[in-house]
Amino acid sequence: MTAAKLFDLTGRVALVTGASSGLGARFAEVLAAAGAAVALVARRADRLAALQARIEKAGGRALAIGADVLDRDAMRRAFDTAGSAFGTVDILVNNAGVVHADRVLELTEEEWRRVIGTDLDAVFFWSQEAARRLVAAEKGGAIVNISSVIGFGAAKGVAAYAVAKAGVIQLTKAMALELASKGVRVNAIAPGWVVTDLNRDYLASERGAAIVRDIPLGRFGEERDLDGALLLLVSDAGRYMTGATVVVDGGQLTGIRG
Numbered sequence: 001m002t003a004a005k006l007f008d009l010t011g012r013v014a015l016v017t018g019a020s021s022g023l024g025a026r027f028a029e030v031l032a033a034a035g036a037a038v039a040l041v042a043r044r045a046d047r048l049a050a051l052q053a054r055i056e057k058a059g060g061r062a063l064a065i066g067a068d069v070l071d072r073d074a075m076r077r078a079f080d081t082a083g084s085a086f087g088t089v090d091i092l093v094n095n096a097g098v099v100h101a102d103r104v105l106e107l108t109e110e111e112w113r114r115v116i117g118t119d120l121d122a123v124f125f126w127s128q129e130a131a132r133r134l135v136a137a138e139k140g141g142a143i144v145n146i147s148s149v150i151g152f153g154a155a156k157g158v159a160a161y162a163v164a165k166a167g168v169i170q171l172t173k174a175m176a177l178e179l180a181s182k183g184v185r186v187n188a189i190a191p192g193w194v195v196t197d198l199n200r201d202y203l204a205s206e207r208g209a210a211i212v213r214d215i216p217l218g219r220f221g222e223e224r225d226l227d228g229a230l231l232l233l234v235s236d237a238g239r240y241m242t243g244a245t246v247v248v249d250g251g252q253l254t255g256i257r258g
Helices: 022-033 045-057 072-086 109-136 159-182 206-212 223-234
Strands: 013-017 037-042 061-066 091-094 141-146 184-191 245-248
Touching: 013 022, 013 072, 013 109, 022 037, 022 045, 022 061, 022 091, 022 223, 037 045, 037 072, 045 061, 061 072, 072 109, 091 109, 091 223, 109 141, 109 159, 109 184, 141 159, 141 223, 159 184, 184 223, 223 245
Parallel strands: 013 037, 013 091, 037 061, 091 141, 141 184, 184 245
Antiparallel strands: none
């Protein structure tokens, strides 16, 4: 088998949450370019429609599905809609997430639950739904959860986010153990600082300049820097990988500088 064939996703059906912008949109385009039919899930229907049009213009197949990841009924409808259009979802990318900037003494219960609910609880329930459907269809598949390097440490002002992302890493391991015998692989990607529309101005500031000095490769990540990790984990190239968290951070976690 050629290297290109290892990463070929022709005949596969993917669902990406948080697909309306940033990394989610990039993930969807990468999966579609590799041959998968892609269900695009997010709350912002207008952005999803534009992304669907862009993917189709490039020769791919996509379907926009408006849904809030916290809404279980909407979750089930999303899988049903994707299944009716393309077949059973056998690639799930749990990308939807929120952040916050509250110190622990000011962090409200409402904000804590919003972050944990979106960044951890939803990852479990969408993974559970995908796995149940794959088992019922007697198919194997791949689930990729988007964590963060903050899941391995801590930083001031992001306690709920750090807890949620650490939980995603542990959840990935736990689900991988239980689903391996069913042919469902579960892995995670932990990005470092990746430039998107949401953080572009911040990373271009003096604060960003201070952050980049702690990255051994000497730059922030670009959205395309996660393409390889994503394709590895969802394709036959990574068929013997499960329970792993692939760190893509320019060496930041190593703490080593040349």
